[in-house]
Amino acid sequence: MMWRVTIAALIVFACIAFRHVLERDPVTHILVQLPLLILSGALLVPPNTVLAYSWSKGGYALLIIAVTGIAFWMLPRSIDSALSSDLVEVAKFVSLPLFIGVPLKLGWASAHPILRGFLKAEALSMLGVMAFLYTHAPVRICNSYLVSDQERLGYGFLIVIFFVSLLWVTPLFAPRNAFRNSSARTSSVPA
Amino acid sequence: MLMSTPRNHANAVKLTMLLAGVVLILMMAFGLVMRAAQGGLFELDPAFFYRLMTAHGAGMVGVAALTGAAVLWYFVSRYVDLIEGVYWAFLGLFLLGVVLILGSIFVGGYGGAWTFLFPLPAISGGAWEASAAVAFILGYISIGVGFLLFYLEVGRKIVAAYGGIGRALAWPLAFGGAQPDDAPPPTIVAAMATTVFNTIGIVVGATVLVSSLVNLLVPGFAVDALLAKNMIYFFGHVFINASIYMAVIAVYEIVPEYTGKPWKTTRPFALAWTAILLFVMAVYPHHLLQDTVMPAWALVMGQIVSYLSGIPLLVVTAFALCVYLRGSNIRWDLASALLVLGVAGWSVGSAPAIIDGMISVNKLMHNTQWVPGHFHIYLILGEVAMAFGFMAWLVKDARASEFTGIDRLGLGIYLLGGTGFTLMFLISGALSVPRRWAVHAEEWFLQDRIATGFGALVVLGALIFVALYAKGLSARRES
């Protein structure tokens, strides 16, 4: 537990200490700093922690909270506000670990495999929407960043999609403990 | 040993097919009204024509996919244990989507065609409000979510049971030295392939749907029209093709009951399905051959893959079916006849499709009725015939004799109507009659009216099939 908290603290500290460097470029701001902050929150939760409360059953409530947080930080105006308002910037460093990272990890642990698959597919679609809008928007989406930066960010999303889908799809070709298990029936031969 | 479908799954599928049968008749009736109006048999407000066209397009794609999915679920549940609740969630989300789509069209006035190409949903020239287009897109999203859940359940169970996507696609047999006896059954191979490509299609579809939604809510976020068209046709092509690739599972499972010869996964079969998996996704640029701004390589790829797409279909399913039928003393009845018709219609329909897939032809033909000609063959004489065949088979044991007079009558009417109706589209296309026109020139009235006559026969045939099915269902309930 101790070392996970230490690493989480180190990540948050690094994100704050290097925030000017990271936030100068939207690619590092959105595709490096924000995910790191979420990761730091997830690190606070020990592996395989399943909350035993009845309200958290299935992980739905927790995951909805996390998705709300992600949706908020997907808004271009939230990113702009973080850069122009210190209050929002502080809220960013607090909310990403605590309101996204922690509930995401907790909810994921008790989520049904279909819910997990659904969230993965939706995540890819939403990354696709971001890539689509940022590479092709005829308007400036973030006042704080240049149009050329916004286009690079769009391609950054595409690269993320590529690697994330690789990460998620590869195991489907060689699932663990699943070779010909009991529920497989092979014959369709009529008698 | 014949495994039977668990009763709860079977009942859910039977209900689905009844709903689908009713929707099919309604959609066919919409089509009939449009053809009759084009033929000048009565006046139809063009705005209403385009609403009907949108409902007909979205409805037929939806119901084709629904029947395909029902076939898949029915037979896959023989091999792996599927969660029944997922199917009900799928059906519920599907129906919610239908309500939203019908509301957007007939209450909101949306008439931007099932392809919702940007910027038509957003810029209607006052024909409908953005809210109607939003409802239409939300309806698609609801249906897409339903299908996603469906495929996640089917996919994860097959992956777990057969040891991964590759094994479920029979790659050890296709590319390694494995024996056919160790390969998964044809149903599993087909279900795995459709699950993979349709899940990808849905993820891409969700991307473009949400982007369009953002554009409708916040018009400043303009969508790139060409990229959106690429994504929409990728999604649309994959989705409508998946319906027929799912429905063909009924042929693999049911025809052996009639011939007594099991349908086996062979090496060509495994190779063909892997080829289909790739071709279905790579061929979509043949819908964009008239978009001169597309990169040339994409269009050339579309044409080449169009040629190639026919091969796995014709060689493996159609040719194999001929081999299975040859020399077997098949018992003909409504189910077997419609299933064989489905494969035949599908094969025949690929001919005008491949012709239209040629860039030089497409430049002249794509906006003529040639194109609806080809996809109406795929549907009326292909996918929908398979769906009716599956329905007939579902209630087979409730009916007294093998191939009754009314069966033959329905089949004859449907076959005659379907052939004549689609032929009139092809002939009109060859005569350069444009597609998607609400009002036709008087010179085209003759073909339109002949087509209307044949179309009425199709509706009549479908009515007979659905009535026989409903009668069969109620007979089973009483017994």
Next chain:
Amino acid sequence: MKAFFASIAAAVFGATFLWNATDGLSALTTESARRIAVVRDNPYVPDVRLETMSGEMERLGVDRKRTVVAEFIYTSCPTICRTGGSYFARLRNQIVAEGLADQVRLISISFDPETDRRAELTQYGNIHDADGAIWTVARARATDLPRLLEAFGVVVISDGFGGFEHNTAMHIVSPDGRLRSVVDFDDVAGALREARKTLQ
């Protein structure tokens, strides 16, 4: 059952939160949020003095007789300010055509006072045929710039090539010195409509 209610509660909370965060799903960007806020709040603009291309000091803000349509530019801008200028010229022509010449004032305000001196402002005016009667080109004093840009919601950042990127729009300020609305830089009809509203 508790899990169901907790999920519903989370969903209601999430939807409300996002609804508020996007002004009812209508503003996803800072720019669109600003426009909504302007229409709602009609904020006073700072009463700064602008130096016009003819060398006069002109007040922006209270006690004007005319409605002001303002845009923010820098004269060495190679891209959007140029097209923006041509839309401003069209707007000027419309104003003349509709007999509003003595009721609406157009000002292109430079946010780059170091580079844009009178000569540059005049040259920019000449290119777009702004003669100072209805439409003038002016620069803000460096000391006034931050609060001026803040009030109009204009963000200027360096493009790394010696120029700037900035959000471009037409800002309609009523004679009492309040910002009434912000429309797209190419929305001539919209600017005219909004300007008319301030005259009634």
